[in-house]
Amino acid sequence: MGGLSETLADWLARGEAAVLVTVAETRGSTPREVGAAMLVTAHDSRGTVGGGRLEWTAVERARAMLVEGVTADRLDLPLGPAIGQCCGGHVALSLERADAATVLALAEGERRAADARPTLLLFGAGHVGKAMATAFAPLPLRLRWIDSRAGEFPEVIPPGVERIVTDRPLDHLAQAPAGAGYLVLTHSHALDFELTDAALRRGDAAYVGLIGSATKRSRFERWSAARAYDPALRDPALLSRLTCPIGAALTGDKRPEVIAALVAAELLVAFAARGS
Incomplete structure (x- = not known):
């Protein structure tokens, strides 16, 4: 509309x-x-x-x-x-x-x-990604929906959503404006971790959300700690900036549409806190 x-x-x-x-x-x-x-x-x-x-x-x-x-x-x-x-x-x-x-x-x-709307990068066009793109499209966001698999996107992209097909998603993350939000829900745990880590280390994100359970968060924390053998990668506050699980206001309901609604609320609160 x-x-x-x-x-x-x-x-x-x-x-x-x-x-x-x-x-x-x-x-x-x-x-x-x-x-x-x-x-x-x-x-x-x-x-x-x-x-x-x-x-x-x-x-x-x-x-x-x-x-x-x-x-x-x-x-x-x-x-x-x-x-x-x-x-x-x-x-x-x-x-x-x-x-x-x-x-x-x-x-x-x-x-x-x-132009003043905050930017959200949504990584992943699977079933949860589709529900989120649909839920977020009417919101006051500049939504960039990113996946390497062109065939995973629906034929009709929700109005106002920018579809990006790329095998270099980290480049788009690096080029995002300050104060952007990042939602990571790709088909690959390894890629999820790389994107989440890069978003956190920018230090200017309004929101960094990683799909998954508390177990996945623990695995990411161990993965992040293992990488921190380089002093330049050590940041004690890094993991406190991560939201995982996402949509945690309601537990037990894993329907994509429900998760999308709860994450939309998290995002709007996070952007409002940043004054976006």
């Missing part, structure tokens, strides 16, 4: 009038942040500014603007008992009749937001 700019361009091309509703200011506890937006036509809407009575009021006013021919308006709404919403904060909404310039402004904002 495309962004609001794509939706608006389609509506305008069909001759449908629309109003852009944007959260302009917030104070206190509010359901959405400044910049959150939605589009409203006489019979449809896309996006959200927070739901509930707040959003109902915005939609009602936007549709009245279309009838009245008003091009701009502003709503200042306290989120308390008066409108049946209990957040307790205050929201100012900007409403403006959308046109071609609005499409361009929305597209530019979407581009900036996409």
